[in-house]
Amino acid sequence: MPTRWSTYLFTVSTLALLAAVACSRPPRFRGTAVEPVAAAPALTGVNWDGQPFRLDDLRGKVAVVFFGYTYCPDVCPFALAKMKQLYAALGAGAEDTAVVFASVDARRDSVDKLAQYVPGFDRRFYGLHLDGDDLAAAREGWDLTVQFGQPKDGPGTDSFYYVDHTGTFFLVDRDGNLRVTFPPTASADDLLPDIETLLRG
């Protein structure tokens, strides 16, 4: 009887200890962890170099995915500049980290247009043209808000207009799972530790 009692005590205290350890574990990510862990939404398009792109093909690498457009005067160049800083901070880790900028403005952002824009930041960055179904699928899959402003030269013209858009940074792990999100205001220093965590596996 005493033996059974002590076994019981031992089991209970071990479980309590495990629970305490589990609860006190510091959060693994600085950004917002995506729970439960699941495959990232599909992302298919054409890269600025004319090659077809599928997010699935990046398996084995960590990917930072975000959306924008090349006519964007402030936020998008800022985001791409942050990615440049990120690559510099990652050093060798940059080779295992893909930066994916996907345009939500298919009408103006042709593959050629992206080729004049994205590699100017870093030739290793992906700059995606998403057309028709690809763009529709991305908007739904990544739950994007995309709102086109009024063209400056009047409705229906292909002139200067803004696109309000989701500016979230999405972090995808080596297995293709969406793991962490950061707000548009996040800096390269904010993203860095979480990318390093994902690079370690």
Add this chain to the structure above:
Amino acid sequence: MPRLLTLALLLVLGCAGDGAPAADAALRVESARAVLTADAGAVYLTVVNPGAHADRLLAVETEAADAAELHESRDDGGVMRMVAHPQGFAVPAGGRLILEPGGKHVMLVRPRPAGRSVSLRLIFEHAGAVEVAAARDETMAGMAHGGH
């Protein structure tokens, strides 16, 4: 005792006054830089107002773009929105107005850069026109005008 307090108060006020001289102390513009991409651009700068009166940046004029407007990028629950400020931006007395990436900025439509800087005329409600040369910042620009 109350006299002593008054004296102390005067001293404190005197010190505070040191940094805020005559009311006509001129506005100045610092660290003006332009980030130009293919079809759009942004100018960032800091307006320092050492004077005792608030002012307002009403508009920006330039020959180096189709248009220059005062805008603000705002994070609306993860959605980046472009907010126009046709009434301009306030410059507080003894304070500063900061235009920076991801926030308030001068938005340029179809910039036509000539050389290493962009010439702008900032129009203030009280201070009038202030000429500024914004140096082109290549670290944030992906588009190399006339480059490779």
